[in-house]
Amino acid sequence: MDRLKVLFNQQQIAKKVAELGAQITRDFEGESVVLIGVLKGSTIFLADLARAIKLDATFDFIAVSSYGNSREQSGEVKLLKDVDHSMQGKNVILVEDILDTGLTLTYLKNLVLAHQPRSLKIAAFLDKVSRRKQPVHADYVGFEIPDEFVVGYGLDFAERYRNLPEICILESEPESK
Ligand code: IMP
Ligand code: MG
DSSP states (O other), X not given: OEEEEEEEOHHHHHHHHHHHHHHHHHHTXXXXXXXXXXXXXXXXXXXXXXXXXXXXXXXXXXXEOOOTTSSSOOSOOOEEEOOSSOOTTOEEEEEEEEESSSHHHHHHHHHHHTTOOSEEEEEEEEEOGGGOSSOOOOSEEEEEOOSOOEEXXXXXXXXXXXXXXXXXXXXXXXXXX
């Protein structure tokens, strides 16, 4: 049995996304951007963020292997789906649900940089700063959070809970019953 404790409600999420969208709009005034969503966790954040960005924008998606059914990162990142279009000369914003150890975004940053974009920024809705193993920095961060496992607003545990409108801490019951 999983127990969920709300960390950020819908109103807090919406306010933060609006702020991030406004910031990106200012930073890229008069330019176009390509939002690259990291499947599947970023989809809900990307859908909201994109509508808060008042610029000429296109989407692309990339998929990498993640935790599988466990809560721990395997330490290895595997590319499951590459972007569909060349990123050469584009203003790319990588959109992630959460920045944890940094292994995924370090890998993705290098992959996108190989395309020779005009610029590359990272937008991560959540940032677990204390868990970092790779020195990767997000340019646009929604909330810094403590070392807790969270679900909802796109984030999953074994593919579940992505559709929760809030971001919740997942507290599992002890194994022994
Ligand atoms: P990193 O490579 O360790 O930075 O991990 C990033 C990926 O791990 C994210 O894209 C998420 O899919 C997943 N992840 C990290 N922390 C959590 C969490 O608390 N809940 C759900 N997924 C998480
Ligand atoms: Mg995930």
